[in-house]
Amino acid sequence: MRSYQIQAAGAAPELIETDLPEPGDGQVRVAIRACGLNFADLLMQRGTYQDTPAPPFTLGMETAGIVDKVGTNVTHLKPGDRIAVYSGQGGLADFGVFDAERAIALPETMSFEDAAAIQIAYGTSHIALEHRARLRPGENLLVTGAAGGVGLTAVEVGKLMGATVIAQARGADKLAVARAAGADHLIDADEDLRERVRALGGADVVYDAIGGDVFKAAFRATNPEGRLLPIGFAGGEVPQIPANHLLVKNLTVIGVYIGGYLTFRPEVVRNSFETLFRWHGKGRIKPHISHVLPLDRVAEGMGLLKERKSTGKVVITP
Structure with a gap:
């Protein structure tokens, strides 16, 4: 079988031939x-992600x-079952072995591509906005990087939860994607984010995937008692938050890391995925997948x- 693998620390990933893995106790092998x-x-390739496995390991977090085969003590799954797995690694291969307890059955109406695109991006946004920030109908939700993999789902989930969504992204094409997902107001990355958001009534909840100066501007546009969700740092700079400003405006900064819940409250992730799969079945959400590529083009992805250069998700189909 083929596997897109990092074989040593600091080494570039390679698509290599490996032996077919066997499932152990409580595991399943998945085609x-x-x-x-x-x-x-990308962060794992640099060794800078908080949960980078020790090499050698196969990249691919959501599958x-x-x-294909079940290990011992697996009773709720059988060969032929269609499943999704938030695995954290091992997905960029022809086959993978995963813990059976992380598997969720797929509705017959859901494609494999949609299932692979929903888990982390939608799960992060749903847990962040519903479980952590307690977003309320009528509140102003600012989403930065709103055409990216997680940002676009925050636009969609926030709109479903009844918020007024302010989307920031770079360029007319990406802003059009955010509008199609439900954004009420659009701000180009070249505009003054703070002034535009304040003119729209300020932000009650900030969902920031960019960091750096974008986070600083969003922070200054947040209303008293607002909640800020630093989701990612695609801009490269982790923002430093002035605690005295939190005090003066009664702001709350909320950490969200979906992978962490798998270790101390896995039911939060499972409940979120089950909700999202129901929404998908009812046509309430539809993943935006800009590129579908075969495994031998994963480096391109x-x-x-x-x-x-992508919007929404890039999905690899072995």
């Missing part, structure tokens, strides 16, 4: 049909496919993320 790419995959 992978789709794997979503994430910015975290969907068909159960990573390049699209790195150069910010």
